[in-house]
Amino acid sequence: MTKKFEIEKLVQLARLSLSDDEKAQLEGDLLSILGYIDKLETLDTSNIEPTSQALSVHNVFREDELTEKVSGEECLQLAPAHYKDHYEAPKII
Amino acid sequence: MARNRTGSESLNVSSARSQRFLFSNIIMHRLTIEQAVEGLQARKFSSAELTQAIYDRIDKIEGSVSAYIHLTREMAQQQAQDADRLIAQGEKKPLLGVPIALKDLICAQGTRTTCGSKILNDFVSPYDATVVRRLKDAGAVLIGKTNMDEFGMGSSTENSWHGTSKNPWNLERTPGGSSGGSAVAVSANECIAALGSDTGGSIRQPASFCGITGLKPTYGRVSRFGLIAYASSLDQIGPMTKTVADSAIMLNVICGKDPKDSTSAEVAVPDFSQALRQDVKGMRVGLPSEYFTSGLDPEVEESIRKSAKTLESLGMEIVDVSLPHLEYAVACYYIVACAEASANLSRYDGVKYGYRSERSETLMDMYSNTREEGFGKEVKRRILLGTFVLSSGYYDAYYLKGQKVRTLIKNDFENAFKQCDVIASPTAPAPAFKFNEKTGDPLQMYLSDIYTISANLAGVPGMSIPCGQSSTGLPIGLQLMAKHFDEETLLRVGHQYQQNTDHHLKFPSL
Numbered sequence: 053m054t055k056k057f058e059i060e061k062l063v064q065l066a067r068l069s070l071s072d073d074e075k076a077q078l079e080g081d082l083l084s085i086l087g088y089i090d091k092l093e094t095l096d097t098s099n100i101e102p103t104s105q106a107l108s109v110h111n112v113f114r115e116d117e118l119t120e121k122v123s124g125e126e127c128l129q130l131a132p133a134h135y136k137d138h139y140e141a142p143k144i145i
Numbered sequence: 146m147a148r149n150r151t152g153s154e155s156l157n158v159s160s161a162r163s164q165r166f167l168f169s170n171i172i173m174h175r176l177t178i179e180q181a182v183e184g185l186q187a188r189k190f191s192s193a194e195l196t197q198a199i200y201d202r203i204d205k206i207e208g209s210v211s212a213y214i215h216l217t218r219e220m221a222q223q224q225a226q227d228a229d230r231l232i233a234q235g236e237k238k239p240l241l242g243v244p245i246a247l248k249d250l251i252c253a254q255g256t257r258t259t260c261g262s263k264i265l266n267d268f269v270s271p272y273d274a275t276v277v278r279r280l281k282d283a284g285a286v287l288i289g290k291t292n293m294d295e296f297g298m299g300s301s302t303e304n305s306w307h308g309t310s311k312n313p314w315n316l317e318r319t320p321g322g323s324s325g326g327s328a329v330a331v332s333a334n335e336c337i338a339a340l341g342s343d344t345g346g347s348i349r350q351p352a353s354f355c356g357i358t359g360l361k362p363t364y365g366r367v368s369r370f371g372l373i374a375y376a377s378s379l380d381q382i383g384p385m386t387k388t389v390a391d392s393a394i395m396l397n398v399i400c401g402k403d404p405k406d407s408t409s410a411e412v413a414v415p416d417f418s419q420a421l422r423q424d425v426k427g428m429r430v431g432l433p434s435e436y437f438t439s440g441l442d443p444e445v446e447e448s449i450r451k452s453a454k455t456l457e458s459l460g461m462e463i464v465d466v467s468l469p470h471l472e473y474a475v476a477c478y479y480i481v482a483c484a485e486a487s488a489n490l491s492r493y494d495g496v497k498y499g500y501r502s503e504r505s506e507t508l509m510d511m512y513s514n515t516r517e518e519g520f521g522k523e524v525k526r527r528i529l530l531g532t533f534v535l536s537s538g539y540y541d542a543y544y545l546k547g548q549k550v551r552t553l554i555k556n557d558f559e560n561a562f563k564q565c566d567v568i569a570s571p572t573a574p575a576p577a578f579k580f581n582e583k584t585g586d587p588l589q590m591y592l593s594d595i596y597t598i599s600a601n602l603a604g605v606p607g608m609s610i611p612c613g614q615s616s617t618g619l620p621i622g623l624q625l626m627a628k629h630f631d632e633e634t635l636l637r638v639g640h641q642y643q644q645n646t647d648h649h650l651k652f653p654s655l
Contacts, residue, residue, distance in 0.1 A: 057533050066487065066532040067494075068525055069513035081526055081587050082533065088588055089476040092546050095553065102548030103555055105378050105408070106364050106604025107629060112407035122271045130268065132501035141496050144508045 057082070173198035174334040175652065178243055178391040181337050185232055185242045192225040192232070192242030195337075196286050199244045203289075203335045206655050210311045212329035214249045216289035217256055224286040231284065239398050241284030246336035248327050249290035250297060251382065252371040253277045256287075260373045261295040261305040261323075264493050264500045264519030274371020275406065276340060276382050276399045283398040288336050292326030295521045296490065297344050297375040299323050300593045302351075303584055304523045312354060313653040314619055318577040321351030327385045328355040333655055338386040338395055342372060344379045345478050346572075346597025349609035352385055353572035353622025356611045356651065358639070359385045360392045363630045364604035365410035367396075368403030376485035377408075379478075379601040388649055389610060389639035393417035396632060412630050420633035421640040426460030428638070431565030435471040436596055442575040448613030448621040449571050452642070456569065459641055466561040466568065470553045471599060475591055477554060478598045479527075480534050480547030486524075487531025493519060526587060555603040562628045567638050570596055572609040572622035600626050608635045611648040620648075 059079040063070055070078065124137060133140040173195050176184065184190055200218060207213060221244065228242035247253060250260045252270035254277075259265045273281070280287070294304035302310045302325030310325045312318040313333040320329045324341030328351035331339050341348040343361035352359025360383045367382045374380060384395030396417045403409045432453060437446060457463050495501035495515030502514035520528070534543035561568060573593060583590040600607035605626050612623035623642075627634040643649050 056539065057536075059529075062529050062532050062536070065536065066525075066528045067491070067509075067512045067516055068520075068528065069510075069517040070525070074522070074525075078522075078526055078529060082530060084588060085479065085530060085591075086533075089480060089543070092473055092476050092480075092550055095470075095473060095550060097546060097549035097553070100549040100552050102545055103551040103602075104548060106551075106555060106602065107410065114404055126271045127497070130271065130498040132495060132499070139496050142505055142508050142511045 056086070174202040176337060177387045178240065178338050178394050179388070181243045182239070182241065186237065188232070192228040192286060193222070195242065196221050196225040196244050196288070199288055199336060206333055207335065209316060209655065210313050210329050210333050210335075211308060212291055212310050212326045212333065212335050213246070213289045214259055214261070214292050214307050214326065215257055217253075217287055220256070221286050221288050228284050228286060238284035239394055240280065243285055244288045244337050245280060245285045246288050246291050246327060246330045246339040247277065248293055248324050248339070248341045250293060250342060250373040251277060251340060252373070253287060256290060258290065258373065259307070261293040261307060262519065262521070262524070263306045264515070265373075266306070266500065268499055270371070272371065275368035275403045277371065279399050291324070291330050291339060294323035294325070295524050296373070296486070297323040297342060297347055297380075298486070298523045298527055300346070300350060300590055301578070301583070302326060303580065304521055306521060309580065312577045313655050314356060315577065315617070318579055318619065319354070321354035321573070321577060323347040324359075324385060325351045328352055328357055328359065331355070331357045331385050331387060332653060334652065338384060338391055340382055340395070340399070341385045342380060342382050343601065344375050344482060345601050346594040348383045348385060349572050349597045349607055349622070349624060350594060352609040353624075354577040354620065356620030356648070356653075357385060357387060358389050358392050358608065358610050358649065359383065360396065360608040360632070360635070361600065361606060362396060362400065362632055363410070363606045364601075365408055366400050366606070366630065366632065368401075368406040368409045370403055370405035374489040376482040377489060378485060379482060381601070389608075389636055389643050390418070390421055392608070393421055393636045393640070410630070415633055417632060417636055420637045423637050424460065425456070425638050425641045427462070428567065428634070429462045429464050429565040430456050430638070431464050431466035431561055431568045433466050433468040433471070433561065433568060433570055435468050436570040440574055441571060444615045445571050445573075445575060445621050449569065449623055452612040452623045453569055455642060455646060456638065459645060461638070464565050466564050468557040468561055468599065470550065470557050471595070473550050474554055474599045474602060475595055477547050477550040477602060479530065479591060480543055481551060481602070483527045483531035484535050484544050484547075485531070487528045487535065490524070490528055523587070551602050554599050558599070558603040558605055566627070567634050568626040570624045570626070572596060572624040576615045576619035576621055596624060605629055606632045606635055608639055610639050610642060611651070612646070613648060
């Protein structure tokens, strides 16, 4: 099949960073999987509505009330790094 | 069995002591939920003893099968003591004192929940999943967290960061996946029952490979709150048990509307154990011709056809049905599931919880290095595929197309259920495969789920029950599927089948 993607761009979009070997291997895998997926093109779906959820979707509302909570302190303890009551991360720029 | 166990002496069950010694002839770890509850209520043994018997079993064989990622001994012992106290007070609850295992993507407060991934290896859940809360309310004893393919992505547990589980029927074979650890734990009697989750067959296929009963309920039947997400429109938690009757008990406990999961369904909840008592005379079972074509192992086909005969002998009528879009299900699934996965897994960024790469100067580097080091190859493969099908310029050709094909697959089931009450098929095209047999070719691995994937896309309930063995002694699974929210029919047909066959009574010689 014709190559429809730049592996470099996908890796960047997905916030991954692959080694050259891994990139080459996954590129090959994706090509083969997309080749298989192309069989869907043989189906005429022009008058078919898409399904995003198998059962009917409807809005579910409730009062925005606190019923139970996990404390901020508990949440921060889960973080790889925190400073006082903030998450800590490397510089952005 | 006769050795003295910590905890048993402090129980107020002295009147039952002589009975307990009699009961020591019974191998406790082999009990079903029904038998365990009966024995506990009759004070034939205590929950502390039963829990210890399970841990003894685990200590003996876990080195061979690797069903668990970690055990929760202290919590379990406390829960068993609490259960014994309640039993002594005359309390009755559906799972009171019964040791249950959890797939390691279900959050239980204060326990590690790794999802089979390096990226969550040290994650300790600060809250209970709704199913865990319901299990605790029903009196269950939580034994440990079972092994799985990373984030549920796989069909063999070979994608677990913690190493693979082994099939107790043949240690050179995979147990299936992704809920392979739960299937092994039930099959090898390392728990009384377990919970798994199923996105494309992850309860049913390992249940089939390991010779147990596995039920994927209707989408929305069971709350997903506290289930680590893979593909949110397909994921569903369900029971993995030794019998259909046990699955009914478990489903009674875990199902129902949950305000914390807006997709959990507001539908009537019947008593599933009641459904077991009804006979199946006059019901129609549909055999979909597309499931019996090339690619199906002849021994599996023979077993399924024989099972259909058994159902016929119970008074069911066999009808031919068609699910014509079966051959497109795998392609459709990998578009939909990977798209949802790429969005769901974007939360693993090394900031709020989980693993963080140490070798990063900037935030952007930290994101990509963390994900590079924290995710395994299959997860990366699916994130990349999902990223592609959602990317600008390809959305219509792939993601939208996939969603439309999903409609066709859903319509297939609606049409088929006009002609029958339940659909019977093989759960998997072949019995358990060997390690490394399919790891080199992702597509071949994906195709091992061909018979189970459609039920997730259509949202219908599906169940696998043991229905025979291959000439090499590997279990074969019969899949039953029913209309939305008609688990009663699945359980009724499955139970009647088990009342008249003995496949579910066999266990591996470990």
